[in-house]
Amino acid sequence: MKFLKKFFEKKPKVVRTDVTKRFDLVGRVGQGSMSKVWRANDTASGRQVAVKVLDKFKTARFEARFFGLDKPTEGEIAVQLKHKHVVNTLEFGTTIDDEQFLVMEFVEGVSLSFLVDMQNEVMQKNRLSLILQLGEGIKYFHEEGWIHRDICPRNVVVDPDNVVKLIDFGLVVPNTPPFQKPGNRTGTASYMAPELIKRQKTDQRIDVFSYAVTCFEMFTKKHPWDTGETLEAVLHAINQPPKDIRTLAPGIDEQIAETIMKGLEKHPDDRWQTIEEMMLPIREARKRLKQKATLKRRKRKPDA
Numbered sequence: 114m115k116f117l118k119k120f121f122e123k124k125p126k127v128v129r130t131d132v133t134k135r136f137d138l139v140g141r142v143g144q145g146s147m148s149k150v151w152r153a154n155d156t157a158s159g160r161q162v163a164v165k166v167l168d169k170f171k172t173a174r175f176e177a178r179f180f181g182l183d184k185p186t187e188g189e190i191a192v193q194l195k196h197k198h199v200v201n202t203l204e205f206g207t208t209i210d211d212e213q214f215l216v217m218e219f220v221e222g223v224s225l226s227f228l229v230d231m232q233n234e235v236m237q238k239n240r241l242s243l244i245l246q247l248g249e250g251i252k253y254f255h256e257e258g259w260i261h262r263d264i265c266p267r268n269v270v271v272d273p274d275n276v277v278k279l280i281d282f283g284l285v286v287p288n289t290p291p292f293q294k295p296g297n298r299t300g301t302a303s304y305m306a307p308e309l310i311k312r313q314k315t316d317q318r319i320d321v322f323s324y325a326v327t328c329f330e331m332f333t334k335k336h337p338w339d340t341g342e343t344l345e346a347v348l349h350a351i352n353q354p355p356k357d358i359r360t361l362a363p364g365i366d367e368q369i370a371e372t373i374m375k376g377l378e379k380h381p382d383d384r385w386q387t388i389e390e391m392m393l394p395i396r397e398a399r400k401r402l403k404q405k406a407t408l409k410r411r412k413r414k415p416d417a
């Protein structure tokens with residue numbers, strides 16, 4: 114929480130910039146509900162970057178939910194996040210059209226949602242590594258005093274070296290009592306924790322739930338519930354027990370299965386209380402499975 118306290122004591126200076134002159138916008142690489150992202154060349158530094166421009170009106174409507182709470186902007190939060198599994202934001206500012214923008218490292222790679230859909234060799238061979246890397250990124254968020262609020266495969270990039278980068282900090286809020294109050298129901302519906310959908314008090318455990326849903330999907334290519342497109346449909350679905358991951362992923366290690374299913378508990382008190390708690394048994398299982406695979410290979414190796 115020292116980081117959060119320091120942040121509120123002194124906020125970074127916002128710079129107004131003509132992004133069309135400062136950057137050579139090569140091409141669009143993504144679009145969220147509140148922003149557009151370009152692959153660009155920075156004419157000032159010469160480096161390749163990603164430039165994210167937030168929709169002025171949608172951003173204003175979102176930030177109005179926190180009127181009187183002095184909520185930091187996405188740029189103010191992102192520029193201070195420094196972790197190997199969180200995309201690095203180099204600077205932020207305001208365009209000449211009064212839009213907020215962020216300049217980030219450009220990560221060459223694919224979305225985790227692509228790997229979930231493909232279930233290709235990268236996913237098959239690196240699944241537990243990807244899960245633990247994502248967990249480390251979320252853990253960092255929580256240690257620094259933030260709640261991400263939108264953990265899902267779409268907000269994760271995997272580079273060619275299979276290194277995970279958590280992206281998109283548009284819904285991030287401080288993990289403090291004023292921002293934990295009921296009412297702010299934002300996020301990706303099918304990954305939202307029950308207490309968030311029901312407009313109850315929230316804390317870092319909503320990220321634990323979203324992380325568990327993501328892990329479930331990485332193993333099964335399916336969601337734990339048959340959810341609809343609306344929040345009402347999702348709320349109806351999560352009032353039912355989740356699908357058993359063992360049924361959808363036959364042969365999954367029992368320790369891993371139990372860990373993910375506990376992360377999906379409807380009541381936050383029955384869930385893992387922290388990301389670290391949830392990661393611990395996954396680390397143990399990964400180590401055990403690696404040892405088992407090594408022993409199996411040695412038994413197969415013919416005597417010299």
